[in-house]
Amino acid sequence: MDFKSLEAAIWVDRLGSFKAAAEALRMTQPAVSARIFQLEEMLGAQIFYRSGKRVSLTPVGVTLIDYAEQILGLRETAIAKIKGHNEEHGIIRIGAMETAVHTWLPSLMCAISEKYQHVAVDFDVNVSDEIQRKVLKGMLDIGFYIGATNSPMLTETHLCDFEMALICPAHLISEQGGRVDLKALPPMPIMTFSRNTVPHAILGSLLSREGIVHHRVCAMNSVPTIIDMLCKGVGLALLPVEVIRHHLEQGVLRIMDIGLRLPAMECVAGRLVKHGSNVVEDIVALAVESIERTRGNASSPILPSG
Template sequence: MDFKSLEAVIWVDRLGSFKAAAEALRMTQPAVSARISQLEAMLDARIFYRSGKRVSLTPVGVTLVNYAERILSLREAAVATIKGHNEEHGIIRIGTMETAVHTWLPSLMCVISDKYQQVTVDLDVNVSDEIQRKILKGMLDVGFYIGATNSPMLTETHLCDFEMALVCSGHLVSGQGGRVDLKTMPSMPIMTFSRNTVPHAILCSLLSREGIVHHRVCAMNSVPTIVDMICKGGGLALLPVEVVRRQLEQGVLRIMDIGLRLPAMECIAGRLAKHGSNVVEDIVTLAGEFIELAGSGRAVDPLPGNGKSSLL
């Protein structure tokens, strides 16, 4: 029974499959399967129930995982005590929703790269639900997502609120002015983020509450695609104002006055409550400082050499 075999058991349990565990451990799937088989032969008991591509722990497996986590935790404590712990090397896995990618995240990544030059950052751009799931599964060290989970397993920090608006091409309503009635507008696509995201839920709730059924809600996972389509008059879009700030200022896009105040999206920085990483906490602090300096979730341009920042 070695450390790698115990790690294989833990990751198969966390991710629910041998394939996903192999990817997380940077091993081949046969190698992971072989380690599990060797453990099962040594213990003379099954560790996992196998049902198609999914696996789950047997009672023996539950006991083994409990011991494995304690053993590996003791190993990490021993290494840290004997060698001295320096976490400013290695990989930091960051998950983020796309809104941050198009506002303040690129500048934050530049500062992280400059401050932690021995750290490699793996960035996962995804929907909020998936980011939260991956943090809880140990697949991400920190994530920026919409809406607090209030899970006791997570430490969550409020970063900012993104103002939401229904926007369209400046040519679409340029001659109307004033308030727009969605009920009387001709049928057209209204685009927003993927299903199971807060903006998609906001849009569907709005249309349902107003009894509007003739507009089509189109879910997309690419902000540039949505912006390009509405700039060309391909429909309307519910988006954070900051991701289209430049187009609004240029008059290419326009915020539609529909007579309703749309709820803002709360941006959260989440990480496991017991992660114990000073680097992760520093990244959250840096993100908060950037956003506070910029205001409203705007990006900040880090100036080289002096550690100061200016608004983009």
């Protein structure tokens, strides 16, 4: 039973498939399968149930993973103590949703690079639910996501609120603005983030409350793609105002006055309560400063009243 085989088993469990584990470990899928097979041969028992492309732990697998995490944790502790490890010369794993990537995250990255010149940052751009899951699993050191989980396992710091608005191409409404009745508009797609996100839930609630069924909700996980389609007149979109600030200032896109202020999205920084890293806490503080600096340098577009 070697470290690499145990590590392979842990990553298969964390990511739910041999293919995903192979990508995370930068190995081939057959190599990961071979390591798991060797473990099962040695133990004389099956570690994973296989069902199509997904896998899940058997009772033996649950026990193995528990011990494997302890073993690999002790290995890292031993290496750190023996080598006199300094966390300011390591890797910080950060997960962030796309809204942060397209607003204040570049400023934070500059601040980290300036203060911690020997720290490498691995970024994982993902939806909030997935970021939360990876932070809880110990796969990320810090997660920037929407909506506090209030989990006892996490420390969560409020970072900012992202104002939400329904956006349209400039030609759809007059420059003078005015109230827009969604029911009166011809059927068109309304784009927003993936189905397991807060914006998608906000949009679904809005349309349901207004009894609107003729507009199609299209889920996408790429901010640039949504904006590009908006600019090409494909339809409408529910987006954080900050990500289209430049397009608003240029007059390419406009905020629709639908008669109400949509709920803002709260962005938080989450990390494990027991992470024990001063660098992690300092990066959260740098994130707060970066947001204040970024927003202080930008002119705030005026949202329609309602």
